[in-house]
Amino acid sequence: xxxxxxxxxxxxxxxxxxxxxxxxxxxxxxxxxxxxxxxxxxxxxxxxxxxxxxxxxxxxxxxxxxxxxxxxxxxxxxxxxxxxxxxxxxxxxxxxxxxxxxxxxxxxxxxxxxxxxxxxxxxxxxxxxxxxxxxxxxxxxxxxxxxxxxxxxxxxxxxxxxxxxxxxxxxxxxxxxxxxxxxxxxxxxxxxxxxxxxxxxxxxxxxxxxxxxxxxxxxxxxxxxxxxxxxxxxxxxxxxxxxxxxxxxxxxxxxxxxxxxxxxxxxxxxxxxxxxxxxxxxxxxxxxxxxxxxxxxxxxxxxxxxxxxxxxxxxxxxxxxxxxxxxxxxxxxxxx
Amino acid sequence: xxxxxxxxxxxxxxxxxxxxxxxxxxxxxxxxxxxxxxxxxxxxxxxxxxxxxxxxxxxxxxxxxxxxxxxxxxxxxxxxxxxxxxxxxxxxxxxxxxxxxxxxxxxxxxxxxxxxxxxxxxxxxxxxxxxxxxxxxxxxxxxxxxxxxxxxxxxxxxxxxxxxxxxxxxxxxxxxxxxxxxxxxxxxxxxxxxxxxxxxxxxxxxxxxxxxxxxxxxxxxxxxxxxxxxxxxxxxxxxxxxxxxxxxxxxxxxxxxxxxxxxxxxxxxxxxxxxxxxxxxxxxxxxxxxxxxxxxxxxxxxxxxxxxxxxxxxxxxxxxxxxxxxxxxxxxxxxx
Numbered sequence: 001x002x003x004x005x006x007x008x009x010x011x012x013x014x015x016x017x018x019x020x021x022x023x024x025x026x027x028x029x030x031x032x033x034x035x036x037x038x039x040x041x042x043x044x045x046x047x048x049x050x051x052x053x054x055x056x057x058x059x060x061x062x063x064x065x066x067x068x069x070x071x072x073x074x075x076x077x078x079x080x081x082x083x084x085x086x087x088x089x090x091x092x093x094x095x096x097x098x099x100x101x102x103x104x105x106x107x108x109x110x111x112x113x114x115x116x117x118x119x120x121x122x123x124x125x126x127x128x129x130x131x132x133x134x135x136x137x138x139x140x141x142x143x144x145x146x147x148x149x150x151x152x153x154x155x156x157x158x159x160x161x162x163x164x165x166x167x168x169x170x171x172x173x174x175x176x177x178x179x180x181x182x183x184x185x186x187x188x189x190x191x192x193x194x195x196x197x198x199x200x201x202x203x204x205x206x207x208x209x210x211x212x213x214x215x216x217x218x219x220x221x222x223x224x225x226x227x228x229x230x231x232x233x234x235x236x237x238x239x240x241x242x243x244x245x246x247x248x249x250x251x252x253x254x255x256x257x258x259x260x261x262x263x264x265x266x267x268x269x270x271x272x273x274x275x276x277x278x279x280x281x282x283x284x285x286x287x288x289x290x291x292x293x294x295x296x297x298x299x300x301x302x303x304x305x306x307x308x309x310x311x312x313x314x315x316x317x318x319x320x321x322x323x324x325x326x327x328x329x330x331x332x333x334x335x336x
Numbered sequence: 337x338x339x340x341x342x343x344x345x346x347x348x349x350x351x352x353x354x355x356x357x358x359x360x361x362x363x364x365x366x367x368x369x370x371x372x373x374x375x376x377x378x379x380x381x382x383x384x385x386x387x388x389x390x391x392x393x394x395x396x397x398x399x400x401x402x403x404x405x406x407x408x409x410x411x412x413x414x415x416x417x418x419x420x421x422x423x424x425x426x427x428x429x430x431x432x433x434x435x436x437x438x439x440x441x442x443x444x445x446x447x448x449x450x451x452x453x454x455x456x457x458x459x460x461x462x463x464x465x466x467x468x469x470x471x472x473x474x475x476x477x478x479x480x481x482x483x484x485x486x487x488x489x490x491x492x493x494x495x496x497x498x499x500x501x502x503x504x505x506x507x508x509x510x511x512x513x514x515x516x517x518x519x520x521x522x523x524x525x526x527x528x529x530x531x532x533x534x535x536x537x538x539x540x541x542x543x544x545x546x547x548x549x550x551x552x553x554x555x556x557x558x559x560x561x562x563x564x565x566x567x568x569x570x571x572x573x574x575x576x577x578x579x580x581x582x583x584x585x586x587x588x589x590x591x592x593x594x595x596x597x598x599x600x601x602x603x604x605x606x607x608x609x610x611x612x613x614x615x616x617x618x619x620x621x622x623x624x625x626x627x628x629x630x631x632x633x634x635x636x637x638x639x640x641x642x643x644x645x646x647x648x649x650x651x652x653x654x655x656x657x658x659x660x661x662x663x664x665x666x667x668x669x670x671x672x
Contacts, residue, residue, distance in 0.1 A: 018638060022638075030503075153640075154638070154639035154640045154642075155639075155640075155642050156500035156501065156639075156642070159499065159500045160492075160496060160500055160644075163495065163499045163500065164492035164495045164496055164499065164500070165492065166663075167366075167656075167659055167660035167663040167664075168656060168660070283626065284626045284627045286622065286625065286629065286631075286645040289622065290619065290620045291620045293622065295622075302354060302358075302490070302652060302653075302655075302656040302659070303490035303491075303492075303652075303653050303656035303657070303660075304489075304490050304491075304646060304647050304650065304652075304653045304656075305646065305647075306490075306491050306492070306644065306645065306646040307643075307644070307645040307646065308496075308642065308643070308644050308645075309622040309642065309643040309644075309645065310640060310641060310642040310643065311640050311641075314640065316638060316639075316640075317638075317639050317640045319638075320503075320504060320636075320638040320639035320640075321639070323503055323504075323638070324503035324504070324639075326503075327502075327503040328503075
């Protein structure tokens with residue numbers, strides 16, 4: 001499958017690594033021969049209709065340089081130009097999430113649809129801001145759009161909700177959707193101050209460059225909006241949510257009380273409305289989770305509550321979600 | 337779909353209740369018109385080619401009587417006779433699990449296959465004792481065999497493992513597969529003696545009539561064997577497992593040590609071999625779960641570890657798994 005890959009941060013590079021490691025496996029077991037015919041990072045592009053050597057992409061990035069250094073194709077092109085000019089069956093969008101206007105992802109998706117390319121996106125922006133309209137445009141243009149990587153990192157949350165519970169009606173979701181704030185809260189529960197806990201999380205590389213994505217709840221909100229639209233059929237977007245972040249919380253609010261057997265957790269919830277606020281969670285509840293994990297509990301009409309837990313971030317994990325989407329797209333194309 | 341339902345304990349009755357409650361929904365949304373044309377409990381049978389009124393079945397069971405009291409069809413027939421004599425597309429096997437020889441389920445499955453009836457079974461016995469041979473026979477006879485209800489109650493564990501992680505290779509599973517022993521261990525961790533904890537679990541109705549299924553680990557072992565065969569493609573059966581139950585454990589072994597931040601849990605695990613033994617689980621691990629819940633962690637090659645948690649038992653939950661299988665079978669039949 002001829003692929004245009006945009007974005008070579010941790011996720012984009014991990015995806016390249018996975019394609020390289022699983023080359024034989026993908027071909028033998030799934031019939032997938034994935035060629036990257038064009039690639040873009042924030043500083044430039046590389047183009048080769050015969051397929052760019054993945055080891056070249058990885059080695060140029062390892063040296064903190066741009067793929068434009070590879071000097072293949074017209075260096076003057078932008079990533080949007082790539083979509084318009086290059087023959088390919090697939091766009092893999094590994095650009096950075098922007099919850100304000102969804103760019104650059106929104107324009108990339110639009111161009112890919114117009115030029116009839118299937119899409120895998122790891123970017124939460126466009127879907128969190130205008131889910132229905134993005135989905136409708138993909139359908140109208142008859143392209144497959146997959147976005148497993150937007151929620152849950154490597155944990156197949158969206159597939160679980162739809163495939164596994166399709167015989168039942170999901171009434172409610174409650175979730176820890178941001179590992180960073182959960183890590184901070186876990187440390188505060190053990191008595192650390194908010195500032196110390198934040199600094200510790202920063203040192204460990206858990207905090208996004210734009211820290212408001214984590215601390216004000218925007219990252220979790222974006223994931224909840226995608227879940228609510230996709231799994232519960234709601235028509236909501238970020239502004240519909242009531243957000244309460246964790247800035248300026250006092251560790252005395254948060255401190256775990258061993259006698260009371262609960263902990264304070266930032267819970268993204270959705271029944272009739274979407275909320276994101278601190279709640280007391282009993283220590284018998286699977287959502288009473290320590291550390292950086294994410295957890296989503298689905299409560300359905302007949303089969304009770306099921307919780308799925310996994311790392312919600314991480315380059316290689318998120319890249320494995322993109323690969324899962326790639327295999328799905330391949331299967332859908334074969335069916336047609 | 338004309339159905340023969342064998343077994344009217346909690347699960348069989350809950351299934352009837354679900355069919356009744358979701359009658360409209362099943363017809364409108366899934367195109368399923370499920371008729372029970374024959375039913376058997378441990379004391380007798382009822383037969384009606386036009387479909388037995390489900391409210392009649394439920395009311396006779398509510399009064400602790402046998403369906404033979406309904407006096408429809410030949411009362412002298414056995415459940416095996418039903419499979420041989422009655423025209424139907426589906427057997428729903430809700431009989432009680434027997435890990436010694438798999439009966440009566442094994443013979444019911446055999447008869448259903450010979451007479452080309454699709455099968456949904458909630459009985460762990462035949463699959464835990466001879467997984468490959470049961471699956472092969474179903475394929476040879478060209479019938480669909482579904483068994484979601486055998487593992488995880490209402491939690492779609494088998495579907496999660498296969499559908500959601502099919503793009504990756506599962507290397508390892510670690511699980512709490514028996515809610516009863518986990519409940520006992522939770523109480524022992526809080527200082528209760530084994531006998532007191534067992535009595536408490538009995539009073540709450542958590543312990544199987546044959547308590548060795550819970551206490552000696554046979555119930556958990558059966559589930560692990562089914563998981564290992566189905567998800568990891570292993571060829572194993574119950575005798576291949578090393579079992580360590582929780583009888584005669586001392587609560588001083590088990591007592592939760594708040595300073596050490598771990599708890600002792602009975603973990604069913606599978607990498608290259610199958611084991612079921614007590615292990616120290618860190619309180620940051622989702623498997624460090626209190627109460628009656630079940631949890632299964634799948635570790636795959638690329639996408640990390642994912643854990644799914646839910647009630648592993650319960651009539652209505654397990655019945656909802658049977659219904660999920662019913663919808664799957666309906667979809668498979670439509671495809672053909």
